[in-house]
Amino acid sequence: MEEEKKLIDNGKRLDGRTADQLREVKIEAGVLHRADGSCYVEWGGNKVIAAVYGPREAVPRHIQDPLKAIINAKYNMAAFSVDDRKRPGPDRRSREISKVISEALDRVVLTEHFPRASIDVNIEVLDAEAGTRCAGLTAAAVALADAGIPMNDIPVACAAGKISDTVVLDLGKEEDNFGQADLPVAIAPRTGEILLLQMDGHLTYNEFEKALDMAIKGCNDISEIQKKALLHKYQSIAEEG
Amino acid sequence: MTITPIIKRDYLTKLAKQGKRADGRSFEDYRSIEIETNIISKAEGSARVKIGNTQVVAGIKMDVGEPYPDSPESGVMTTSAELIPLASPDFESGPPREDAIELSRVVDRGIRESEVIELNNLCIEPGEKVWICFIDIHIIDYDGNLFDAASLASLAALLTTKVPASRFDIGEDYPLPMKDPPISCTSVKFDDVVLIDPSLDEEEIAEARLTVAVDQKGDIRAMQKGLNGSFTVDEIKKVIKQTVDNGQKIKEHLYKSIGK
Numbered sequence: 001m002e003e004e005k006k007l008i009d010n011g012k013r014l015d016g017r018t019a020d021q022l023r024e025v026k027i028e029a030g031v032l033h034r035a036d037g038s039c040y041v042e043w044g045g046n047k048v049i050a051a052v053y054g055p056r057e058a059v060p061r062h063i064q065d066p067l068k069a070i071i072n073a074k075y076n077m078a079a080f081s082v083d084d085r086k087r088p089g090p091d092r093r094s095r096e097i098s099k100v101i102s103e104a105l106d107r108v109v110l111t112e113h114f115p116r117a118s119i120d121v122n123i124e125v126l127d128a129e130a131g132t133r134c135a136g137l138t139a140a141a142v143a144l145a146d147a148g149i150p151m152n153d154i155p156v157a158c159a160a161g162k163i164s165d166t167v168v169l170d171l172g173k174e175e176d177n178f179g180q181a182d183l184p185v186a187i188a189p190r191t192g193e194i195l196l197l198q199m200d201g202h203l204t205y206n207e208f209e210k211a212l213d214m215a216i217k218g219c220n221d222i223s224e225i226q227k228k229a230l231l232h233k234y235q236s237i238a239e240e241g
Numbered sequence: 242m243t244i245t246p247i248i249k250r251d252y253l254t255k256l257a258k259q260g261k262r263a264d265g266r267s268f269e270d271y272r273s274i275e276i277e278t279n280i281i282s283k284a285e286g287s288a289r290v291k292i293g294n295t296q297v298v299a300g301i302k303m304d305v306g307e308p309y310p311d312s313p314e315s316g317v318m319t320t321s322a323e324l325i326p327l328a329s330p331d332f333e334s335g336p337p338r339e340d341a342i343e344l345s346r347v348v349d350r351g352i353r354e355s356e357v358i359e360l361n362n363l364c365i366e367p368g369e370k371v372w373i374c375f376i377d378i379h380i381i382d383y384d385g386n387l388f389d390a391a392s393l394a395s396l397a398a399l400l401t402t403k404v405p406a407s408r409f410d411i412g413e414d415y416p417l418p419m420k421d422p423p424i425s426c427t428s429v430k431f432d433d434v435v436l437i438d439p440s441l442d443e444e445e446i447a448e449a450r451l452t453v454a455v456d457q458k459g460d461i462r463a464m465q466k467g468l469n470g471s472f473t474v475d476e477i478k479k480v481i482k483q484t485v486d487n488g489q490k491i492k493e494h495l496y497k498s499i500g501k
Contacts, residue, residue, distance in 0.1 A: 078377065
């Protein structure tokens with residue numbers, strides 16, 4: 001990562017945020033008719049939709065686990081979601097993201113309830129502006145809850161990073177492209193367990209501690225928005241009777 | 242066939258004999274349509290179209306590239322549709338299969354052959370540089386009639402597309418040159434009834450399908466018959482009449498939702 005631009009000036013970032021401020025996050029649960037559970041997340045300029053199908057019989061049979069369900073998350077970017085059109089279909093990056101998200105979700109889902117089943121989580125990025133894996137995991141978690149999948153927690157993700165030698169929360173697009181470090185984190189908010197952790201760039205130990213702390217705080221804030229989205233959907237259903 | 246489709250088929254054909262449909266529509270009624278444009282900031286044009294519970298997002302990306310040797314002064318358009326697993330328990334990820342390819346080709350033909358996009362106005366340097374227009378269609382929620390939803394979403398996205406000339410240092414951005422588009426309507430037939438805008442359940446038991454595109458004069462601009470059943474000549478005439486009636490309404494709706 002090279003740095004040429006000044007990304008933070010007088011405590012304000014390019015988009016006017018302070019160092020520990022999130023972009024605006026909107027979450028809506030149950031947006032799709034066909035899926036068993038679904039969620040739409042707008043996170044800054046990111047627009048991400050997640051759908052859950054299952055638990056259902058895992059096919060082909062050889063992928064079944066006789067003791068528990070497999071979590072099969074697929075992260076996919078729309079061709080029109082980035083500046084230069086992306087060729088449709090999975091690439092190495094999206095395969096890796098699918099894998100780390102699947103593993104993070106697997107930790108909280110009570111998979112032993114559904115032997116031989118698969119729980120398929122499809123994450124579709126419609127508009128991308130840095131931090132899509134965090135938005136994707138956050139959407140997937142709400143979609144799982146919306147599908148009624150038993151979990152011991154609703155996971156949530158948020159990134160922190162370093163720009164112009166300052167540790168900041170939730171990198172925006174320019175900050176991601178020209179910043180010095182990016183640290184996406186997913187947690188189970190009730191226990192504080194870390195479910196996903198990646199980093200690229202350069203952080204000192206003290207900076208890492210600060211960034212992790214900041215990311216976890218961001219996760220907890222997003223977690224409240226997740227819960228509100230679920231409450232909003234099911235409360236309105238309950239009121240309508 | 243498993244047991245559920247048999248029950249559904251019995252139910253739908255019984256209703257059809259009484260002139261009814263499961264969602265209360267008449268045979269000539271289209272579901273309600275919602276069109277929302279400019280929803281993707283990274284795309285040059287975009288639209289979300291809902292027909293009942295069916296939901297489709299189309300995005301347009303433009304790039305500069307070489308023209309085809311046989312049409313050196315003409316821009317290039319390509320259409321692709323993805324039946325992503327988000328939209329239905331029966332869609333799988335991977336390269337597009339037969340039905341995704343048929344869908345994208347029918348949409349492509351409706352736009353290309355009726356010359357909706359003025360491709361001859363998308364030339365930058367004859368034989369060297371032209372605009373390439375990518376239409377990408379994502380099915381988000383599948384409840385039948387993808388043909389109409391996909392072509393309507395593509396048209397709405399194209400009609401709001403800005404050619405990003407300034408990004409390529411070739412002048413100022415300008416709206417994509419477009420002609421008045423034809424509108425497609427799809428009808429299906431089962432058990433000797435013909436109905437427009439099939440829902441998923443109706444589509445699953447359909448014996449034959451016919452998509453017709455009509456322009457503002459009521460002239461026919463494209464057709465595609467699908468599935469292994471057949472139509473009588475009278476049924477085809479009826480489908481065309483239904484398409485003319487509904488097509489006009491849909492077009493008014495389309496123009497209203499893009500503010501024209």
